[in-house]
Amino acid sequence: MKNIVVLVSGSGSNLQRILDSIEQGIIQNAKVSMVVADRDCYGLQRAENKGIKNILIPRGKSFCTLLDKEIPENTDLIVLAGFLSIITQEFCEKYQGKIINIHPALLPKFGGKGMWGHHVHEAVIAAGEKESGATVHFVTPGVDEGQMIIQGKVEIAENESPDSLAQKVHLVEYEIFPKAIQMVLNDLR
Numbered sequence: 001m002k003n004i005v006v007l008v009s010g011s012g013s014n015l016q017r018i019l020d021s022i023e024q025g026i027i028q029n030a031k032v033s034m035v036v037a038d039r040d041c042y043g044l045q046r047a048e049n050k051g052i053k054n055i056l057i058p059r060g061k062s063f064c065t066l067l068d069k070e071i072p073e074n075t076d077l078i079v080l081a082g083f084l085s086i087i088t089q090e091f092c093e094k095y096q097g098k099i100i101n102i103h104p105a106l107l108p109k110f111g112g113k114g115m116w117g118h119h120v121h122e123a124v125i126a127a128g129e130k131e132s133g134a135t136v137h138f139v140t141p142g143v144d145e146g147q148m149i150i151q152g153k154v155e156i157a158e159n160e161s162p163d164s165l166a167q168k169v170h171l172v173e174y175e176i177f178p179k180a181i182q183m184v185l186n187d188l189r
């Protein structure tokens with residue numbers, strides 16, 4: 001059985017999708033052993049509802065040091081599912097190849113510091129892009145720069161708003177994130 005730790009900062013709908021995918025067998029032979037949030041958020045409640053250990057480590061300078069102390073030794077994968085703090089270089093190096101993130105755009109475009117949540121979708125629309133999507137990638141010290149695992153695309157309509165684009169991108173995230181997790185856990189990249 002593979003053990004996954006999920007980090008969240010928000011509503012945690014991707015966390016929910018991961019939990020459902022495990023129940024449905026889309027992600028096999030795995031469990032979420034712990035959920036960690038860097039602020040009070042609904043993601044913690046989703047874990048609580050499923051009886052999964054969940055902890056809040058307040059965001060700030062010592063977040064990664066405190067997080068490292070909490071990560072169980074048998075952890076196979078750390079999944080950033082709408083997680084907003086930057087992971088330190090030291091932490092990235094220690095868990096190299098074992099941390100993945102989902103980003104709501106087609107990296108390498110529209111990534112990096114400041115490119116999160118609605119900022120991403122606003123920038124994509126302002127740039128007149130015809131398509132957007134989501135990218136699952138490994139986490140390395142350079143923000144949003146790690147090796148890509150899967151991308152999923154969506155078309156941008158003429159009258160697309162950042163909110164409507166965010167909704168479309170979420171749907172594609174729910175498709176690709178469980179697939180990426182299954183691939184990485186089974187070394188199928």
Ligand code: GRF
Nearest residue numbers: 010011012013014082103104
């Ligand atoms: C997703 O769009 C993800 O790509 C981004 O943050 C959002 C999280 O949404 N990193 P949720 O909390 O999973 O609903």
